[in-house]
Amino acid sequence: MEPSRADSAPDPAVRRLSLYLRQLETFRRAGRHTVSSRQLGESLHLTDAQVRKDLAYFGQFGHPGIGYGVEELIGRLRGILGTDRIWNVLLVGAGNIGRALSDYRGFSARGFRVAAVFDIDPAKIGRTLGPFPIRPMSDLPAVAREQGARLAILAVPADCAQDVADQLIAAGVRGLLNFAPVSLNVPRGVAVNTVDMAVQLEQLAFQVT
Amino acid sequence: MEPSRADSAPDPAVRRLSLYLRQLETFRRAGRHTVSSRQLGESLHLTDAQVRKDLAYFGQFGHPGIGYGVEELIGRLRGILGTDRIWNVLLVGAGNIGRALSDYRGFSARGFRVAAVFDIDPAKIGRTLGPFPIRPMSDLPAVAREQGARLAILAVPADCAQDVADQLIAAGVRGLLNFAPVSLNVPRGVAVNTVDMAVQLEQLAFQVT
DNA sequence: GGATGTGAATGCATTCACAGCA
C-alpha cells in the first residue's frame, strides 16, 4: 500500500508538509542530495519522529540507513500538495496589500500565478496595478472561467469581504486566502485561510508581556 | 482565585483569544451589550463549550443566565493580551510588503504603531516610505531604545532574514513577525511568528485538489 | 552503524454533561 495521498492525515501534518517542502528547496540550493529526518526536523525545530510520522502518512519516501532523497522528496511533496502544476489565482483588492501581493515573488517561485486583479471601487477600474489592468467585479465570472481559477486572494476592507467572497464562490472559486480581519461564512467544499496581521502581532504581544 | 493571566493556558486557546476580541469589537459596533458563548462561538465557527473553556482559563468574566458583557470582556481580553496600551513596532524592509504594512490601518486600530522603518539596502536610505524616513540598520539600536520597541516586523528577503533578526534581537526586540519564508533561529525568550504567504496558498491548493 | 516506518504509550486539547446561579 503506498497512498500518494493520505486517507486521513492530521491537519497539522499537512501544514508541516509545506514547511518540509520549503526547507528541502533550501537544502537543494545548498547542493545537498540527501537528508535525514533528524536534520530536516532540526532545521524546523521539530523532532525526527515528527518528520517521519508526517511523511509516512502519505507514503514511503525514505531509504533506511540513508535518509530521504532531496530531489525525490520535493517531487513527492509537490505532487501531494498539488503544486506540481501552475495555479491561476485571482486577486481582489487593489489597495496596499493587493499591490504587495500582486508581484510577490514568493508566489511564482512556488507554482502560483496571479492571473487577474479586481476591485470593487469604480474609481480604480481601468487603472493598472503593476502589469495588471484593474477589472470590475462584473468581469469576474468570465475571467474565472477562462483562467480556470480555483483559488483567490481577498485583499479588501473587512466590511465588504463577505460580499466579495460570495461572488468569488459563485464564480467557481474553491479556496480563499483572506486578508480581511473577519470570519467568513462559506459553504461546504470551500476552503478559507485567514491571515490577520493584527492577530499575529497580538500573539507576540501576549508572549512578550 | 481569579488569575488576570492564566498560569498555563493551551496555546490554541491563546490564539483564539485574539479572535474573540476581534469579534467582540464587531458586536460592539453593532450596538450589542451582551453576548453568550454560543453566539460568540457560532460567529467564529466554534462550539460554545470551547469559548467558555478558553475564557475560563483566564478568569471568570461571564454572568450566569446573562452571558458576557461585550464592553467588559473587550477590556479584559485587552488586558490579558497586553494591548490595553500602545506598542511601538519596528519595521525592517521597505519593499512591497513593508510598504503595505507601514500604513496598514488594522495595526493602529488594535494598539500597534509602526514607530520607524529600516532597510538594509543603502540605495534606499534617506528616501521615504509614506511618512517614514527609511533609516539604516546602524540606527536600529538607538531607535529601539528611544522608542522602547519590543516588537518588530521582518519584511526582508529570505536570504537576509536571519541576519536582520539577529540584529533586532541584539537591539532588545523580543517578538518578531516574520514575513520571510524561512525558519528563524532565535534564543529562548524571543517569540517568532512566521507568515508565509506561499504556504497559505499551498494549504488551499491541497484542500481544493 | 545509521536510518526509516510504525504500533504502543503518552500527553494535550476538545467535548460532554451537569451543578450552580441569575
Place this chain on the structure above:
DNA sequence: TGCTGTGAATGCATTCACATCC
C-alpha cells in the same frame, strides 16, 4: 428558563521505542 464554569470523558496529535533494512 438561560447561561456560565468546570470536572470527567473523549478524541487526537506527538513521542517513544523498536523491528527492519541498507
